[in-house]
Amino acid sequence: MSAYEAIYKIMSTMPVHTGEITAEMRGMITATKTKNIQTILAYPLKVGGTYMRVALIHLLSFHYQAHLSRGSYVAVGPNREPYFPLIFNQHVLTDTTPRAAVMHLHTVATQATTEIVEAFDIPVLIATRNIYDTLVSWANHQEKNLATGGYPDWDFLTENGKPFSEMTAEERRHGLIHFAPLWYARHYGSWLRYSKACMEKGIRPPLWMRYEDLVERPVDLLMAIIQHVDPAHTYSREQAQAALQLAMQDKEAVRFNKGVGGRGDAYFSAEEKQVIYDIIKTAGEPDLIELGVLPDPDAEAERLAS
Known part of the structure; x- marks a missing residue:
């Protein structure tokens, strides 16, 4: 087969415009399976994802050449989706030691994303955090970045037709209250629906985690994550603790300060x-209360009455 014929064969079996991966491509993915693994941290913004991805890479390094992969076409914004050719390359690329690609993508569960997840058997991790704390953390981070010009593309959460740096204080607060929650609702809602679909189909659902566990029980949380991501290998609590300590050596880079x-x-x-x-x-609503994203109205009413 010539190079042109090979390219045509791959292109003709790529995901179709709806995101669906054809049976021919699924067969090709299965036939080219290696010992490499991939995982997606489909975290929403400001829930400790950077810290956990660094710790996970350190922990996976006991058995793999573990590395951060954006998993997307270009790394120019946080709202990314998996890029099929890159995922396929990570799937087939071989070396003396198997590779572990840790992809940190603030992606929603579109059909294109979930088709890739299922075709490549990629474990998905999702963290949750109280929405009011999340929004304040995002606002503080964005304000801090104004002086340095960092992450200007995060405007999309409060975008109102002008850059965040040009908004008035009133416009920023309005966007934080009325626009940003829409993105979080879409993110959480899409993955909750997909999780329920996984249970119905009998396939592995995403692993859901709470921000409080990251703050209060990080070793337990990392052990649960590694069992979800790499059940083929055994990891000790001592290894998990060491990975967390390595991650915290560059606290500014991981941007984790155990927000109040x-x-x-x-x-x-x-x-x-x-x-x-x-x-x-x-x-x-019920799922988000259970996951700690929303406060329990009944518990709040009891608190105010006492």
């Missing part, structure tokens, strides 16, 4: 919190 829980509750007024709550709850 409840600061978002104090930052927003009661009316603002209600607006945010009403937007987020459309993604699945």
Whole structure:
């Protein structure tokens, strides 16, 4: 087969415009399986993803050539989806030691994404955090970056037709309350629906985690993650602890400072919190309360009454 014929064969079996991966391509993926592994941290923004991905890479390095892979076509924004040719390359590329690609993608569960996840058998990790704390953490991070010009593409969370740096304080707060929650609702809602679909189909669902576990029980959390990502190997708690310590050596790079829980509750007024709550709850109120994204209204009412 000539190079042109090989290219044509691959192109003709690529995902179709709806994102569906053809049976021919699925067969090719299975036939070219290696000892490499891949995982996607489909974290929303500001829930400790950078810290955990660094720790996970350190832990996987006991058995693999572990590395960060954006897994997307270009790394010019946080709102990325997996890029099929890159995923396929990570799947087939061989070396003396198997490779482990840790992809940190703030992606929603579109059909294109979930088709890739299932075809390549990629474990997915999703973390959650109280939405009020999340939004305040994002706002503080963005304000901090104004002086250095970092992450200008994060404007998309509060975008109103002008760059974040040109918005008034009132416009920024309006976007934080009315626009940003829409993205988080879409993110959480899409993955919750996909998780339920996985259970119905009898395939591995994403692993859901809470920010509180990262702060209070990081070793337990990392052990749960590694069992989900790489069940073929055994890792000790001592190895997990060492990986976490290595990750924290560059605290500024991992941007994890164990944010104070409840600061978002104090930052927003009661009316603002209600607006945010009403937007987020459309993604699945009971599930989001259980996962700690939304406060429990009954528990809150009891607290206020006591």
